Amino acid sequence: DQQVKQNSPSLSVQEGRISILNCDYTNSMFDYFLWYKKYPAEGPTFLISISSIKDKNEDGRFTVFLNKSAKHLSLHIVPSQPGDSAVYFCAASASSGGATNKLIFGTGTLLAVQP
Amino acid sequence: DAGVTQSPTHLIKTRGQQVTLRCSPKSGHDTVSWYQQALGQGPQFIFQYYEEEERQRGNFPDRFSGHQFPNYSSELNVNALLLGDSALYLCASSFDLGLAGGSEQFFGPGTRLTVL
Numbered sequence: 001d002q003q004v005k006q007n008s009p010s011l012s013v014q015e016g017r018i019s020i021l022n023c024d025y026t027n028s029m030f031d032y033f034l035w036y037k038k039y040p041a042e043g044p045t046f047l048i049s050i051s052s053i054k055d056k057n058e059d060g061r062f063t064v065f066l067n068k069s070a071k072h073l074s075l076h077i078v079p080s081q082p083g084d085s086a087v088y089f090c091a092a093s094a095s096s097g098g099a100t101n102k103l104i105f106g107t108g109t110l111l112a113v114q115p
Numbered sequence: 116d117a118g119v120t121q122s123p124t125h126l127i128k129t130r131g132q133q134v135t136l137r138c139s140p141k142s143g144h145d146t147v148s149w150y151q152q153a154l155g156q157g158p159q160f161i162f163q164y165y166e167e168e169e170r171q172r173g174n175f176p177d178r179f180s181g182h183q184f185p186n187y188s189s190e191l192n193v194n195a196l197l198l199g200d201s202a203l204y205l206c207a208s209s210f211d212l213g214l215a216g217g218s219e220q221f222f223g224p225g226t227r228l229t230v231l
Contacts, residue, residue, distance in 0.1 A: 004157075034219065043119070043205055043222030044158070089157050102148065102171050103207075103220065105157030 003027045004092050006106035014114050019077040021109050023090030026071065030092040034103065035064060035075045038087045047088075048075070080113045087111075117142070119208050119223035127229045128196050136191040136226045140208030146170075147189040148220060149181060152203040164189050165211055193228075201230045 005024045013019045021035075031052040036044035050057040050064045050073070057064050063076045077084055087108045093101040120139045128134050140147050146165045150158035160173035164183035183189045187208075193200055204227075207220035 006157075036222075041224065043207075043224045046219045046221065049219060091157075102160040102163060102173060103150075103158070104160070105150075107155070107157045 001026075002107075003030075004090055004104050004106040006088075006090055006109050008109050009107070010110040010112070012112045012114060013080045015082055016079045019075075019080045019084065019111055019113065021075040021077075021088050021090075021111065023073050023075075023106055024071060025073075025092050027092070027094060027104075028071070029094040030104075032093045032101075033064070033066060033073050034091045034093075035062075036089045036091060036105075037084075038089060038108070044089055077111075080111075082113050082115050085111055085113045119206055119221050121204075121206050121223040121226050123226060124224070125227045125229075127231065129231050130196055130198060132196050132230075133192065133194045134196060134228060136193075136204050136206075136228070138189045138191070138206030138208075138223060140187050140189070140206075141221050144208035144210050144221070145187050146209045146211045147183055147187065148207045148209070149189070149191045150205040150207065150222075151175075152205060152225070154202070158205055161191070196230045198230050201228060203227050 034049040035047040038044045048059050048062045066073045089108045090106040091103040122137045148163040149161040152158040161175050162172040163170050167183045178194045180192045203225040205225045206223045209220045
């Protein structure tokens with residue numbers, strides 16, 4: 001049972017344009033959501049997170065949007081840069097202040113930013 | 116700050132053998148979680164250690180066991196290896212804040228285990 005789904009295995013975007021990565025979840029107990037970026041031969045790197053009490057969180061070029069009624073979140077990268085090319089994982093947890101709690105990951109989306 | 120470190124980087128074992136993977140958490144972190152990432156999949160939670168005890172466990176058989184030492188480092192042991200245990204094993208560390216939750220989990224580079 002895949003509780004966190006990333007339905008797009010890959011995405012290709014031109015440098016300077018917006019990248020939008022999507023994630024859906026099924027467990028209504030999830031209250032904390034994170035995005036991680038992963039380069040080959042490295043571990044996932046934390047990018048940005050959002051609590052279920054918010055619907056938007058920004059950090060520089062990265063913005064995460066949460067639509068709880070639709071059980072959907074998205075990561076926007078503006079403007080996209082070639083160095084953003086990596087696998088992006090959506091993750092969720094269910095507990096109060098759940099960053100330390102076990103994370104449930106999606107299968108990842110490979111983003112390729114073309115120069 | 117060295118971040119989260121894991122050893123070894125790569126490991127090749129045969130079916131039925133046992134393996135031990137090691138993790139040193141980021142400085143200041145006291146909680147260690149282990150994840151298994153199979154090819155083409157996202158990481159799957161194995162278990163989490165805090166104060167030298169297993170605090171949470173995912174859907175993995177008892178062949179998977181762990182330990183946390185007083186210096187917060189941790190080991191993952193897998194007995195009776197199966198071909199399906201071939202994966203990237205990731206260690207993540209974080210700082211527990213009790214009822215306030217905790218910090219984001221920082222991941223190490225992983226150990227690539229191949230079972231032949």
